[in-house]
Amino acid sequence: MSEQIRVGLDERSYTIHVGSRLLERTGALVAQFAHGLVPVVTDRHVAQFHLEPVAASLRAAGLNPEPIVLEPGEGTKRFAELERLLDTLLDSGLDREGFIVALGGGVIGDIAGFAAAVLKRGISWAQVPTTLLAQVDSSVGGKTAINTRQGKNLVGVFHQPRIVIADIDVLRTLPRRELLSGYAEIAKYGALGDAEFFAWLEVCANAALAGGAEKRLYMVARSCRMKAEIVGRDERESGERALLNLGHTFAHALEAATGYSDRLLHGEAVAIGMVLAFRLSAELGLAPASDCERLKRHLSAVSLPVGLADVPGERPDAETLIGHMMQDKKAKDGKLTFILARGLGRAFIAPDVPIGAVRAVLTA
Ligand code: NAD
Ligand code: GLY
Numbered sequence: 001m002s003e004q005i006r007v008g009l010d011e012r013s014y015t016i017h018v019g020s021r022l023l024e025r026t027g028a029l030v031a032q033f034a035h036g037l038v039p040v041v042t043d044r045h046v047a048q049f050h051l052e053p054v055a056a057s058l059r060a061a062g063l064n065p066e067p068i069v070l071e072p073g074e075g076t077k078r079f080a081e082l083e084r085l086l087d088t089l090l091d092s093g094l095d096r097e098g099f100i101v102a103l104g105g106g107v108i109g110d111i112a113g114f115a116a117a118v119l120k121r122g123i124s125w126a127q128v129p130t131t132l133l134a135q136v137d138s139s140v141g142g143k144t145a146i147n148t149r150q151g152k153n154l155v156g157v158f159h160q161p162r163i164v165i166a167d168i169d170v171l172r173t174l175p176r177r178e179l180l181s182g183y184a185e186i187a188k189y190g191a192l193g194d195a196e197f198f199a200w201l202e203v204c205a206n207a208a209l210a211g212g213a214e215k216r217l218y219m220v221a222r223s224c225r226m227k228a229e230i231v232g233r234d235e236r237e238s239g240e241r242a243l244l245n246l247g248h249t250f251a252h253a254l255e256a257a258t259g260y261s262d263r264l265l266h267g268e269a270v271a272i273g274m275v276l277a278f279r280l281s282a283e284l285g286l287a288p289a290s291d292c293e294r295l296k297r298h299l300s301a302v303s304l305p306v307g308l309a310d311v312p313g314e315r316p317d318a319e320t321l322i323g324h325m326m327q328d329k330k331a332k333d334g335k336l337t338f339i340l341a342r343g344l345g346r347a348f349i350a351p352d353v354p355i356g357a358v359r360a361v362l363t364a
Helices: 025-029 042-059 081-090 106-122 132-138 168-175 174-194 194-211 213-233 239-247 248-257 266-283 290-301 318-327 355-363
Strands: 001-006 012-021 037-041 064-070 099-104 124-129 143-147 151-158 165-166 336-343 349-353
Touching: 001 213, 012 213, 025 042, 025 099, 025 124, 025 132, 025 165, 037 081, 037 106, 042 064, 042 099, 042 168, 064 081, 064 248, 081 106, 081 143, 099 106, 106 124, 106 132, 106 143, 106 151, 124 132, 124 318, 132 168, 132 174, 132 213, 143 165, 151 174, 151 248, 151 355, 165 168, 165 213, 174 194, 174 213, 174 239, 174 266, 174 290, 174 336, 174 349, 213 239, 239 349, 248 266, 248 318, 248 336, 266 290, 266 336, 266 355, 318 355, 349 355
Parallel strands: 012 165, 037 064, 037 099, 099 124, 124 165
Antiparallel strands: 001 012, 143 151, 336 349
């Protein structure tokens, strides 16, 4: 049971494989791109469950896997770790024709992809995403990055993988909270550009999240298809790709205000951010308030947070959040750029949103 989705980017085009029992086919799937030594960059949690099947399948394809196991967590996406990773890769003797496998969530994909992009001016790599977030979002589209003391993802490049292998079976070992956090990005695709998918999710998301393989495959593949189409039209985010940031201006401010900690996972912040973006759209008379309520009801139904009051601990203060938004890369001349919506499935880029309206939504 699997599906293939093409990301059409001329000579950088690649296929996303989504399905069951794909880890054991990793070797066969990457054999056309790799030879000899294949470093497999992963993290300790993922290695515990999923490294061996990947290594065995690479060996079976005549390749020589070399695991490089990093510490789990956002803290790994930093210069010191990148330097260490590059050192290890260079010491391993990887040449200009070398090939890396990134096996893990968005953290591993982002740092391993960045390493692949700069090593010997760019080598080929595969994304084998193991979180729901990575399967539907970060493994597709070629964004790679690390964080700096100034903020998240501030140093990075675009470097498309040669193949993406998203095995939905690996999600069985993912903690429930991480699964739900990744689900927020799936709901985002419906909310931003596909009302029919959103309606499907309203009916089927809980069954898919509970483990129903067919529904899970459908929702992951449909999300990947949507991202692949958008990336195919706007790889470098000069326009339409920005729609994928629905809810993210609020979310980044919330993540900054909660110290990028376990208090609020990225997808949880995105869930709250999307509701706020729809509320802002309704405040500005752009979208029906009933669509905001519908989005909120759905996210609540899958047990995601939907408002500032759902953030554990002290409620984030509106002025602090606005301060973070003004520092965000999307703030220009005191005006804020938001992804707003004219309704479910109808997002657009709004470059001049008045701060007063944002404040009203945050203090409501
Ligand atoms: P993550 O990579 O930190 O993974 C979350 C946790 O789950 C980690 O503890 C990890 O070890 C564990 N884990 C991963 N797969 C597992 C599995 N199958 N079973 C058990 N445990 C597993 O987090 P994430 O949410 O996948 O990614 C977040 C990162 O992605 C952020 O750094 C964000 O900036 C980045 N991101 C990048 C893009 C992009 O386009 N490049 C898009 C969105 C997010
Ligand atoms: N996660 C947003 C993007 O890839 O553009």
